[in-house]
Amino acid sequence: MSDLVLASLHHLIVFGLAAVLAAELALMRPAAMSPGTVRLLGRFDAAYGMLSLAILAVGGVRVWHGAKGADFYLQNPMFWAKIAAFGAVGLLSIRPTMRIAAWQKALKADAAFVPQQEDVGKLRRIMLAEVHVFALIPIFAAAMARGVGFS
Template sequence: MFRDFLLASAHHLLLFGLVAMLAIQSALLARPIDAAAARRLVGVDRGYGTAAGLLLLAGLARVLWGVKGADFYLHNPWFHAKVGAFVLAALLSILPTLAFIGWRRQATQQPGWTPEPDRVARIRTIVRIELVLVALIFVFAAAMARHGGLGL
């Protein structure tokens, strides 16, 4: 029982950390991007990736060793919706990651360089879509916890 408590706690804290990283990215993208901002974005994105990887491991551990057992998760459509939203957010996050790395490189090589405003706006939109997907994960988790959820 204590192991399940630890796994659930880690899972929840990592998800909140993931939300924090996305919120920081969104805030940084609302300002002009210079070399310092590009470096910060790369660092925050590294934290986001680390949190996402650890979150995936904590979730897998809950499925394999949690009190509810694998059958609860694997036969619950809300679990699959939750995993699907996570995978979609992870795939979308590749574009901002590549942009941040490129911006840092450009800003380092060319003092005074700034990314095109349209490109920044597109990346900011992707980060916000990721935030919406993470919000859906919370909703799907609430439905999943009710074993089938919403009476469906």
């Protein structure tokens, strides 16, 4: 039963992450920035941070208290490939998060603040890379769950 609850939570958080990432990417357009968009990006990015911590916590509990036992995952290269992809997404998200936080500060000082188009374009490219690496995670997850590479 707890495995079912953990698996359900895991999926809900994963869909939440994908939705927030897609929303941020849709908002991150150089020619369409407004103070309202900057504020929304701040809210979505905070949600993204919280969901990332939540997936790490729920994923960790699944590894150590899931139905298959920790060894099934820890000795599986697909698990580590998945964690590496998750880590890469995390690293890629550092710069966008820092810039979005700086924009929130700028917005507090000047209610009409909009970021420079060049800055927005750079972050968009980073977020596109993030989406592509993110797409690898469920592929590794499906292989991992089926014991591909497990010895």
